[in-house]
Amino acid sequence: MGCNGGMAEFTTATLQPGQIESNDQGERIGRSAGGRLVQLRRRRADRGFVVTVDAEPRAEVPAEVLTLEWAAANSAFDRLMHEY
Numbered sequence: 001m002g003c004n005g006g007m008a009e010f011t012t013a014t015l016q017p018g019q020i021e022s023n024d025q026g027e028r029i030g031r032s033a034g035g036r037l038v039q040l041r042r043r044r045a046d047r048g049f050v051v052t053v054d055a056e057p058r059a060e061v062p063a064e065v066l067t068l069e070w071a072a073a074n075s076a077f078d079r080l081m082h083e084y
Helices: 005-009 070-083
Strands: 020-022 028-031 037-042 049-053 064-067
Touching (some): 028 070, 037 070, 064 070
Antiparallel strands (some): 020 028, 049 064
């Protein structure tokens, strides 16, 4: 999974496990404790937010979350950072 659009200013190669970076629009990118890349960004074609992780989804934890609410997007980001 690569960065595109608003996330382009982040350098993912230097992120350490547990590290999170944010930009002026509130988009976030981090590397989970397990070394997976987790992103929270605004959707471009539709309203809302998308949170993704560069891992195969598991039954109990999705690899992608779509939501219209900012608080829900942040909660999903924190959960994916912890679970993966």
